[in-house]
Amino acid sequence: MPTTYSHSRLSCFEQCPLKFKFSYIDKIETEIGETIEAFLGSRVHEALEKMYKDLKFQKLNTLRELLDFFNSEWKKNWNDAIVIVRGEYDQENYRKMGEKFLMDYYEKYKPFDHTRTIALETERTVDLNDKYKIHIRIDRLAMSDDTTYEIHDYKTSNGLPTQDDLDNDRQLAIYAYGIKKMYPDAENVKLIWHYLSFDKEMSSERTPDQLESLKKQIIGLIEKIEAEKEFPARVSSLCNWCEFQKICPEWKHKFKTEELSPNEYLKDNGVQLVNKFAQAKDEYDHLAERLEKIREALIEYVKKEKVSMVFGSDVKASIKSYPKLSFPKKYDQNQQEFFEAVKKIGLWDALAIVDVYDLSKMINNREIHPDLIKLLSKFISKEELFRVSIRKK
Ligand code: SF4
Incomplete structure (x- = not known):
């Protein structure tokens, strides 16, 4: 049975192999609620899904109806466990952002008849090979003509990527791979992002060769994940949004001492030892x-x-x-020429060593x-070493 990845x-x-382990292998449930950013994203996605779903039944919501739906879902789903990391803003700020x-x-695309919607919030999987499948979750799949498909993705984040970022984006490219497999008549698959914070539409496309090489990269990454044994923590600014922070070895002492x-x-x-x-x-x-x-003195x-x-x-x-002699170093242009010269004078076997570091x-x-x-395993011996480093909190 192929394993499905998303x-x-x-x-x-x-982002962090340890977070992956907590989430997908240990399947740890945390008491920490979702972040306000995720909550806002879900409510906006729901509202747009409803609007396009109604349109399929020839019902065009007015803007007022759409906002009423958004606000009522906001109210219904709100709970006090929702985390607001940026303390300077409150629930109301985020709700107003969603309305905006x-x-x-709505104003930009009404009456929403540029394309024909095929599916909303898709839940499909396609094979990468006989071992792995990939999950295809498209916010809105549409057709602008018989052979041109469009993958629409709504983004509620506050950052605007560059065109280069989008030309290298993996998420929608994976979906394009899936669409090409599901609909062999898809001659063109357009990747379209709606950066709602900026009222901006951005797009990109992939060639068949790019999609094939993407598939290979993804299989390589899955193999790396499946071979992973240690799942090390990778600290980054994203830790502030990680639901496992309280149990993560990188942070749990901080949380423990905050309660004292x-x-x-x-x-x-x-605390005493680190001080x-x-x-x-x-x-x-x-x-x-x-x-x-x-020493210098x-x-x-x-000398004097x-x-x-x-x-x-x-x-x-x-x-x-x-005397200190210097020779071409790694990455110096003439290092290879230097190696050839050492070989020529017959000293290579006596001097060349593997850089074990x-x-x-x-x-x-x-x-x-x-x-x-x-x-190489029979030549490798392993011991546990520790490095203690000090940083500002
Ligand atoms: S808090 Fe940071 S380092 Fe720890 S699991 Fe989460 S992302 Fe990884």
């Missing part, structure tokens, strides 16, 4: 800086005095100079296919 599932893994999106859209009284907070072992570590690190950095300055001193040993009260310092980085970053790593 664009949001793939994006979740790319619908008013602008000021007294309990200062007694928390973690001590930061202080010690600060002292260490100052000391390292001081040491370097004294000593070098100046021996033409000595190589300097005597203190009960210690002496030896200062020796030696880069190799471990590639393995840790999952840049090497697991089957290839297996071939």
Whole structure:
């Protein structure tokens, strides 16, 4: 039975493998409600879906009817668990944004007869190969003529992408792949985004070759997901919108300590240790800086005095100079030519070594296919190392 993936599932893994694990493997239910941004998006999508559904039955909603529907659904679905991350705005600001999106859209496209709607909020899947399927969820699928299909997507976010972003967008391109498979007569498939915050329509298209290479990329990504064993956390600004923040190892200590009284907070072992570590690190950095300055002064001193040993009260310092040779580095244009020269003088076998630092980085970053790593596995020994770094909160 093929496994079904969706664009949001793939994006979740790319955003943070740990979030993917919490969400799709462990299937953890959180008590945290949806964000106001997601709530607003759902209400606007519902209103536009209703409008186009009614149009199929020759019923054109007035703008007033559309807004009434939006507001009544807003009221019906609102609950206090909905999270407003940006504290400076309230529910009313977001509701008015939704109304504005619908008013602008309505005025721009009425009487909505430019295209013929085929389907709304589709729930289809198409095969990528015999192992994987991809979910096709299109806000509105329409036809502008017999062989031209249009994939319409409503965006309620506050950012406007560039044309380049859209020409490389994966979500609608996946849907275009699906439409071509479902409707072999589709000669053209237009990808159309409605950026409702900006009352702006943007579009793009994909060639058959681009869709074929997209399919391969997606299969590659799915294979990477299925081979993943560790699901590391990837911290980013999107963590603020992550429903698993409270159980995520990157953030849960913060939430735990926020619940403590000021007294309990200062007694928390973690708080005390990190404060001590930061202080010690600060002292260490100052000391390292001081040491370097004294070292430089000593070098100046021996150069001036033409000595190589300097005597203190009960210690002496030896200062020796030696020539430092430099050769072309990685990514230097002439590095390959340099390697050829080393081979020519017969020293390659004696000197060439595998860059194991880069190799471990590639393995840790999952840049090497697991089957290839297996071939190296008998040479790899693994131990757990820790790096402690300090950042401002
Ligand atoms: S809070 Fe951030 S790092 Fe943690 S699971 Fe969510 S997205 Fe990943």
